[in-house]
């Protein structure tokens with residue numbers, strides 16, 4: 001048999017039909033659904049008199065649009081539009097008989113945190129969701145990607161997706177990371193290196209010692225941002241850490257099924273001489289704690305650097321940099337660690353897991369946030385929140401002056417009332433710094449949870465290593 | 469779905485790279501549970517000021533581009549979220565074709581599901597089309613899907629690539645789900661085999 005990549009293996013195991021021109025029907029093992037990109041899909045099903053083909057493989061949870069303040073189980077405490085979308089999801093989940101975690105269920109949270117937490121996401125699966133950060137699930141060695149609403153409807157009706165195969169790209173992070181450098185710094189640095197379109201047409205497999213050394217939480221952070229590098233999906237081969245994480249989760253296989261699953265999961269790696277269409281190698285020790293300065297995730301630099309000038313770039317990027325600097329109100333040459341911030345947001349499917357909260361709390365222990373600063377922690381799920389309370393992390397955040405919120409997407413995309421006001425500058429652990437992403441006119445700097453915590457203490461972008 | 473065959477229309481120039489889906493349709497307009505009516509909020513934050521007044525400098529507010537059916541833009545158009553509201557908003561405004569050096573993957577796919585043709589061309593050809601688009605309403609660009617060509621008002625013609633299956637669906641206005649359901653036998657067979665091999669899924 002010819003050597004295969006991990007992507008090849010998962011792909012081959014899921015092709016239900018292949019047409020002469022290579023267009024395939026890819027069978028989908030898990031379909032995750034949320035309130036914002038699904039209503040039109042369910043409406044389409046109803047109008048065509050269709051049903052959900054595999055309700056037991058379909059899991060719904062409201063997250064994008066829900067308030068993160070107490071009392072939200074009462075729709076009166078939601079904005080009208082949010083209440084309508086949440087009610088639509090409630091009804092669709094009930095009518096079509098799919099798994100559902102309503103807003104008052106402790107297991108509710110951001111869809112990409114809930115999936116792995118409940119054991120829905122397993123190695124070798126195909127996972128889709130009407131959300132671009134579905135790549136997160138790739139951390140388990142699952143082929144996971146975001147789809148549009150028409151495709152959501154297609155998967156609901158047929159449990160397949162019309163796809164052509166992508167190319168294979170390997171991103172290897174060799175060696176060890178330096179102190180203060182995290183999974184977020186890896187993933188941002190990769191995008192800084194390849195650009196936001198560098199992965200277009202590819203599925204990326206992340207490998208190398210620095211990736212192996214990451215926890216499952218860290219691996220999810222890395223894969224989460226594969227889409228920000230343009231890739232269709234990001235993958236990491238499963239290993240003992242993966243199996244350990246999955247074992248005992250509510251929907252993980254049990255007993256004999258576990259053994260059978262393990263036998264297959266252990267074959268899920270790229271063969272030594274597999275073919276790669278593109279390879280990027282980065283030395284772990286070369287990665288520094290980074291922040292973004294502009295309005296694209298590729299606008300990333302080590303915290304020790306200064307704001308670049310448009311002339312530092314070429315082609316279309318010159319104009320884009322000028323526009324970014326304008327929008328961000330930054331002057332070329334300003335050291336990044338002198339940029340003052342107003343707000344800190346810790347959360348999102350990139351960095352809203354327990355390990356992220358631990359890393360931030362570690363920096364905040366015994367400290368207070370800068371006077372006048374607005375700071376919030378939005379745990380990725382109700383279970384993360386409960387665990388953080390049990391471990392005493394919530395007390396550290398609250399004592400430092402952070403708001404301690406309920407789970408949801410919150411200020412990652414600011415569809416609910418958690419928003420920046422025009423001109424407000426935010427240190428955020430989320431994944432997008434687009435214009436207006438966190439609120440019209442809001443300015444976002446992306447970074448790791450520890451860096452965001454450091455910024456909350458000093459009131460400006462800060463090299464976390466100075467506080468360690 | 470509406471068919472796309474041949475289009476002769478005004479092209480609006482947007483010489484910006486990385487036009488993301490948040491720019492195309494900001495999230496405050498994702499709260500709808502319908503597909504229609506998003507055109508007025510296309511490019512909302514670039515198109516209107518804080519008081520909701522039109523910003524005259526924005527290309528689609530200029531008289532000569534209000535009827536544009538084609539957009540010519542920079543690299544990596546449509547990057548960002550998977551929101552299909554982006555093509556819905558473009559379509560609702562009247563845009564049927566977007567030309568750029570490259571597109572983000574999900575957005576590219578979403579276009580085809582909504583009767584919009586995204587065309588990727590090399591930068592130098594996009595530059596020529598951008599210049600042509602800058603001439604305003606007098607310059608009409610011709611997009612011919614059957615022939616796979618784009619022609620400027622000066623008669624320069626460029627060939628473009630498009631996946632044969634996607635082309636077929638767009639030309640005929642076919643519904644993907646209907647097509648897939650014709651292969652339901654293959655899906656049944658696959659499902660039976662997969663659940664024997666991987667019963668834990």
Ligand code: SF4
Pocket residue numbers: 063064110111112131133348349350408409412413430431
């Ligand atoms: S946390 Fe942000 S990026 Fe993640 S699913 Fe929610 S909105 Fe999308």
